[in-house]
Amino acid sequence: MAMRLAASSTEYVRVTAASRAAGVSINVASPPKFAFLPASVSGNPEVADWLTGEWATPAARILIGPNGGTATLEAGEYSVWLTWAAGSENPVHRTSDPLIVY
Numbered sequence: 001m002a003m004r005l006a007a008s009s010t011e012y013v014r015v016t017a018a019s020r021a022a023g024v025s026i027n028v029a030s031p032p033k034f035a036f037l038p039a040s041v042s043g044n045p046e047v048a049d050w051l052t053g054e055w056a057t058p059a060a061r062i063l064i065g066p067n068g069g070t071a072t073l074e075a076g077e078y079s080v081w082l083t084w085a086a087g088s089e090n091p092v093h094r095t096s097d098p099l100i101v102y
Contacts, residue, residue, distance in 0.1 A: 003099045007075050010065025015082050015095055017060050030085035032060035039077040039098055050083070060084065073101045 005011055017032060032053045035045035051070050053062035060082055063069045080095040 002077075002097050003080070005064065005073075005099060005101050007073065007101050008066065010063060010067040010069045012056075012061040013064050013080065013099060014056065014059040014061045015080060016058055017082060017084055017091075018058065027085040027087070028055045028057060031055065032062075032082055032084040034060070034062045035081040035083075036064075036071065036073060036078040036099065037081065039079055041079070044092065045081050049081075073099075075101050077101075 003013060005013070013034070015034075032055060033050040034053050035049040035051065037045060037049065051062060053060050053070070055061075062071075064071055064073060066072045078099045078101065080097075080099050081092065082095065083090060083092045
């Protein structure tokens with residue numbers, strides 16, 4: 001199910017993060033990073049696309065919106081990407097559900 005957020009709202013976008021490797025835990029000392037790319041864009045995020053979020057274990061979260069958010073998104077559909085440190089791994093994942101800003 002798509003995540004939905006009003007463009008005028010300031011809210012946390014939350015994504016549950018888990019390492020696929022057995023015995024590898026998420027390094028909560030290293031903050032997660034998010035990227036929000038228009039759904040029409042193909043390919044992985046560029047270095048400049050990443051925004052720093054925070055852990056609310058087991059979820060990563062980032063405040064989005066015009067009132068103190070890390071970023072303000074225009075109306076549209078976005079692919080949500082997440083990366084974090086997990087031992088020797090540095091996973092980069094696109095969520096299965098888009099973010100719809102209306």
